[in-house]
Amino acid sequence: MTVLALHDLRHRFGDRTALAGLSVAVGPGEVVALVGLNGAGKTTALRVMTGRLRPAGGTARVLGADPATLGPTAARRFGHVVGAALVSPDLTVTENVRTAALLHGVPRADVATAGSAVVQRLDLEPWAHARARTLSAGNAQRLGVACAVVHGPSALVLDEPTSALDPRGVVLVRELVRSLADAGAGVLVSSHHLDEVARVADRVVVVHGGRDVGELAPGPEMERRFFARVLEADTDVPAPGGVA
Template identity: 45%
Template sequence: MTERLAVHGLVRDFGAGAGVFGIDLTVGAGEIHALVGLNGAGKTTLMRLVLGMLHPTAGTCRINGRDLADLTAADWGRVGHLVEHPFAYPELDVRTNLVLATRLRRVPAAEATGLAERALAELDLGRYSRIPARRLSQGNRQRLGLATAIQHHPDLIVLDEPTNALDPAGVIVLRDALSRRAKAGAGILVSSHHLDEVARIAHRISVVNRGRSIGTLDPDATDLERAFFTLVHDNEREHPR
């Protein structure tokens, strides 16, 4: 299987026990790999490292087999992400934001409008297409952020807590969109606190605790919550603070 993402021994030490400490992780083509963990476990830090938003203290990270340092602007155009707050130009309307986002990812102008139209339909944002982003509700801003992350059919998609602020219909829309992208060959790294939702979409679930990957959960298991807390509590016992 082609590895869309391969992370080895990634470290970013913020001091006082905070950060990421030697994480190994892969996301294959067609795979949805979920990260779960308590608040402050290191999920966002790992994603920021993967996206080059933070520099690691040690370790390597490869996207489509190439080291992050060697990626060109065109390579980064094959990545889509939403980490922390969804970005949009507040004064521009939703459609214009989508078109601009495709252009920033080096999509040719001739294809940009078509992709944006499809994204409006896919994320069910059509009725807001002429509304400035600043006037969107929080959930619709999140939908716009998600649309900009996936509309250009990237090879690698990295989403931090993508269901934040989404209503139940939005959760389903997102689930379907991610399943479609994975079936088309994208690798998807996603973090979430909703174990049931993660179990529905993920092929693999890794548990992160105190900056380390401490085990996996079986998405088909019956009591994910119990399995999650067993892993976390065992890890805390083995490594008391």
């Protein structure tokens, strides 16, 4: 079964086209990255994927269900950070991850263990008792990711999860994403860091002008191949083979 799917998404904000027929599908055990220039439509697509925006056209599915009306069973298997994370500024790091665990249906008896594990996994122990509003931008981003994964989701959506992270944080989030996928989760992530994407993703989908314009095989020369793909899309020259 497809874990996460967007099909032919279309959406406009006033006279501005944000999505113009974007489709992408993520299978179990797969990490798919969306890359694109500023304003390409990545965040808008991920807002649809998390049920925060109803598109004018097209469909979204999370574990087979419409994300806008996700039932409790599917919701408990889903984790995401798109825009504001599931974090309360006045709660401590530990209180936040435990609350997120409870909200995602982790049994009460397992909440403390699951919370400690994810705090440790993201190197947040020194701030375990700090209130979220006192964290640095990078540690706040780590906490947002921690709250999204504390329940071990089967479907995970992250919008630029490493934008504020130091090199150590980038590695920790990469390892976390990879281990969730290796355990069978489907992960959809957007990023501007092409080198990082090449390390973590199984497939890299280029978004341009609100649509998917082809894939890049993860590997060397991502930047050159990315710009070639964007140029092709702008000049409407079909790319041979679909994967550059």
